Amino acid sequence: MRAARATHFRSTGTTITxxxxxxGNSFAALPPAFYTRLMPTPLxxxxxxxxxxxxxxxxxxxxxxxxxxxxxxxxxxNRVPLAAQPLAAVYSGHQFGVWAGQLGDGRAxxxxxxxxxxxxxxxxxxxxxxxxxxxxxxxxxxxxxxxxEFLCSEAMAALGIPSSRALAVTGSDQGVLRESMESxxxxxxxxxxxxxxxxxxxxxYREQTAELKILADYVIDAFYPQLRREANPYQALLAEVAxxxxxxxxxxxxxxxxxxxxxxxNMSILGLTLDYGPxxxxxxxxxxxxxxxxxxxxxxxxxxxxxxGHWNCYxxxxxxxxxxxxxxxxxEALDVYQPAFAARMDQLxxxxxxxxxxxxxxxxxxxxxxxxxxxxxxxxxxxxxRLGDLRVDEPAADAPLRxxxxxxxxxxxxxAQYRQRLRREGSADAARRAAMNRVxxxxxxxxxLAQVAIEKAQKKDFTEVERLLSVLARPYDEQPEHxxxxxxxxxxxSHLEVSCxx
Numbered sequence: 001m002r003a004a005r006a007t008h009f010r011s012t013g014t015t016i017t018x019x020x021x022x023x024g025n026s027f028a029a030l031p032p033a034f035y036t037r038l039m040p041t042p043l044x045x046x047x048x049x050x051x052x053x054x055x056x057x058x059x060x061x062x063x064x065x066x067x068x069x070x071x072x073x074x075x076x077x078n079r080v081p082l083a084a085q086p087l088a089a090v091y092s093g094h095q096f097g098v099w100a101g102q103l104g105d106g107r108a109x110x111x112x113x114x115x116x117x118x119x120x121x122x123x124x125x126x127x128x129x130x131x132x133x134x135x136x137x138x139x140x141x142x143x144x145x146x147x148x149e150f151l152c153s154e155a156m157a158a159l160g161i162p163s164s165r166a167l168a169v170t171g172s173d174q175g176v177l178r179e180s181m182e183s184x185x186x187x188x189x190x191x192x193x194x195x196x197x198x199x200x201x202x203x204x205y206r207e208q209t210a211e212l213k214i215l216a217d218y219v220i221d222a223f224y225p226q227l228r229r230e231a232n233p234y235q236a237l238l239a240e241v242a243x244x245x246x247x248x249x250x251x252x253x254x255x256x257x258x259x260x261x262x263x264x265x266n267m268s269i270l271g272l273t274l275d276y277g278p279x280x281x282x283x284x285x286x287x288x289x290x291x292x293x294x295x296x297x298x299x300x301x302x303x304x305x306x307x308x309g310h311w312n313c314y315x316x317x318x319x320x321x322x323x324x325x326x327x328x329x330x331x332e333a334l335d336v337y338q339p340a341f342a343a344r345m346d347q348l349x350x351x352x353x354x355x356x357x358x359x360x361x362x363x364x365x366x367x368x369x370x371x372x373x374x375x376x377x378x379x380x381x382x383x384x385x386r387l388g389d390l391r392v393d394e395p396a397a398d399a400p401l402r403x404x405x406x407x408x409x410x411x412x413x414x415x416a417q418y419r420q421r422l423r424r425e426g427s428a429d430a431a432r433r434a435a436m437n438r439v440x441x442x443x444x445x446x447x448x449l450a451q452v453a454i455e456k457a458q459k460k461d462f463t464e465v466e467r468l469l470s471v472l473a474r475p476y477d478e479q480p481e482h483x484x485x486x487x488x489x490x491x492x493x494s495h496l497e498v499s500c501x502x
Contacts, residue, residue, distance in 0.1 A: 016061070018074035021081040023112030024120070027193070028085040030218060033211060035087040040077025040109050041129025041139065043172040043184055048072050049147070049457060050465045051168040052154050054473060055190060058165065059114045059121055066168050075188045076170045077109065077128035084111045088131035092205060093198030093265030094315055096299055099205070103198060103265050104133025107141060110194065119192055123167070127186040140176045144454045146185035147465055148445075148498075149276040151453070153189070155445045155472040156273055161251045162244070163273040164191040169465075171457075183458070191272055195219055197316040198265035204319035216323055219269055234323035239333035242313045244271025246341035249309040253302070254348040255441060256282030256380035260292035261500060262300050262308045264315045278498035281444040283489055284377035287370070293499040306345075310337050351439045352384050353418070354432035357425045365417055372414050376405045379488055381444050388436035390415065391429050392422050441475035442486045448493035449485060 016022070027035070051066040065071060073079045080086055088105035109128040113120040126149070127141025146169050153166035167188040174184045195215070203212035216234055220227050230236035248271050252259065259266070260278035268274040280291030287303040295301075300308060317330045324330045349366050350358055373383060386401040398415060405411040422432070445468075453464040471482045479485075 018068070018070040018079070019082050021074075021083065021112075021114065021123075023081055023083040023085075023114060023123070025085040025087075025110070025112040026120070026218075026222060027089070027110065027122070027195075028087055028112075030214060031211070033090075034215070035089045035110075036132050037085065037087045038109070038131060039080065039086055040125055042078040043076045043170075043186065044174050046072055046076035046078060046170050046172045046186075048075070049143075049169045049171045049185065049462050050150065050469060052150070052166055052469065054154060054157070055165045055167045058116055058118075058190065059167075060116070063168075072170055074111075075125070075168050076172065076186050077125050080111060086111055088133055089194065089199070090133060090202060091196055091198040091265055092202035093196070093263050094201070094312075095263040095265070096295070096297075097311075100263075100265075101205075102133070102202065103135075105131055106134040106137055107131070107139040108189075108194075121165075121190045121192060122194060124189045124191075124194060125186050126189055127184065138176065140174075140184050141186065142176050142178055142182040143171055143185045143457060144182065145277065146171075146187045147454050147457055148279070148450050149187050149189075151450060151465070151468060151472065152276045152279055152445050153187075153273075154469060155475065156257070158473050158475050159251075159255055159441060159444075161255070161257070161273060162248050162271055164189050164194075164268075166190070191268070191270070191274070193219070193223060193268075193270055194274070195269045196265050196274070197267040197269065197312055197319070198263075199269070200316060200319040201264060204322065209322045212319070213323055216320065223270060232324060232329060234320055235325075235329045235333045238313075238317050238320050238324065238330060239336045241269055241271065241316060242334055242337040243340045245309050245313055246306075246337045247271065247344045248273060249306050250341050250344035250348060252305060253345060254352060255444065256285075256302070257444075258282065258289065258291040258300070258302050259305065260295070260300055260498070262305065262312065264312050267309075267312050267316075278500060280447055280498065282380040283446065283493075285370075285373040285380050285383070286377060287374055291498065293497040306341055309341075310334075313337050348439070352387075352436065354388065354427065354436040355421065355425065356427070359421075359424075362421070365421060368414055368417065372405070372407075372410055375410070376407055378404045381441060382486070382488065384440040385437070385442050385486075388433045388440060390418070392419050392427060395419075438476055442478065443471050443475045443482070445472060446489055446493070447496045447498065448489050451493075451496055 048067045051063040053063040056063040086109050090104040092102050108124050108126045111123045113122045130139030150166040150169040156163040169187050171185045175181045176184045227233045227236040258280045266275040278292035288301050290298045290301045317334050391397045453468050456464045471485050
């Protein structure tokens with residue numbers, strides 16, 4: 001059933017061209033019902049917008065080489081490597097909590113996988129044209145959404161958050177109609193696998209248990225081989241996915257990231273952040289904030305993300321039930337989620353506040369902090385970054401942090417509690433600041449920064465995309481030459497909206 005993995009080519013000394021990329025495709029070895037083989041739809045006169053050096057290094061390539069004509073053509077879907085087996089996968093899913101039936105790769109085409117020292121990475125072209133799963137769509141992606149996904153994929157990876165990666169983004173002057181006419185673009189995405197919760201739901205709701213088992217066995221053998229030693233590997237799979245999902249969403253909450261569309265077809269079976277659409281990073285803190293303009297009911301608000309992650313794991317558990325066997329066994333696996341989320345979130349909050357020890361009363365301090373941030377709508381990223389500058393015995397040095405608050409006496413009261421907690425463990429200012437700056441980013445992909453880069457790119461000026469990519473690659477470093485990227489957003493940024501069409 002399994003196709004041979006590609007031979008790793010980083011140290012071969014052989015010059016690799018786009019045509020000779022040593023691609024394998026283990027997913028293509030599954031039965032034909034799992035996908036449709038098809039070629040990408042060419043784009044007229046494609047050009048490279050940007051490439052990620054960090055992502056390219058993962059597969060042994062120099063990002064500069066991706067600007068060559070053969071690579072630009074390949075990354076745009078105009079030609080495919082000789083070893084490629086292009087395909088679009090089928091899956092289904094719940095969208096906004098409602099069963100949507102069959103979905104699938106409506107604008108994404110998998111070229112194959114490349115071997116790396118850390119395992120295979122699939123290359124997928126997003127925006128490469130219509131597939132049988134496009135549901136009346138054109139299969140294209142537009143420049144604005146492609147740049148956003150490219151930048152955020154790499155920004156999340158630099159933050160240490162599990163994510164698909166973005167190798168490059170290419171563009172074309174071909175028009176694509178959304179709310180208005182826009183230009184087309186293609187993002188080359190990378191991940192060990194793009195299998196989703198909805199991939200399993202597809203076979204469950206079609207009552208095709210044989211195919212369900214084939215998919216589960218493929219995922220276990222390829223990505224979770226240690227689970228074969230478990231008495232019930234399918235139960236163990238559900239538990240491991242629930243744990244990984246909980247950990248990833250805890251990391252989202254800790255940096256103020258909002259996905260925007262946590263449908264089950266956007267949930268990675270590997271616990272990766274997948275399918276960047278109307279995402280956002282929290283600015284003025286509001287736990288009820290909805291980053292997706294389409295989400296009128298707030299199902300995917302910041303505060304709801306942990307609960308929705310749990311709900312989605314239940315949907316996966318339902319799909320795997322024919323393989324797991326007993327409802328009680330599935331429930332036991334799903335019971336992993338909440339304690340895993342709580343433990344990781346608690347760990348991350350202690351790190352963000354520079355606390356080396358854990359006390360039972362710390363939850364009260366954390367809750368009071370978030371209540372204070374909510375009441376004052378404090379900028380999320382700036383608050384935690386400036387908190388690292390607090391000095392235990394010098395309240396007068398709090399001015400830049402204190403100025404973020406409207407109710408400054410309320411901040412003073414909380415800061416006094418925080419100082420008391422720091423004294424209790426003998427915290428040293430310099431060491432704590434260094435530790436906090438390693439976990440509290442100075443730079444995140446604020447919507448307005450992405451918008452500025454997009455507007456310049458629409459005029460064929462790609463320098464801001466490249467500059468922003470470089471800044472976001474080092475989110476924890478001071479980078480004084482790029483200080484303005486860490487500033488409060490301008491007034492006009494409050495009017496920006498992103499939706500499912502983004």
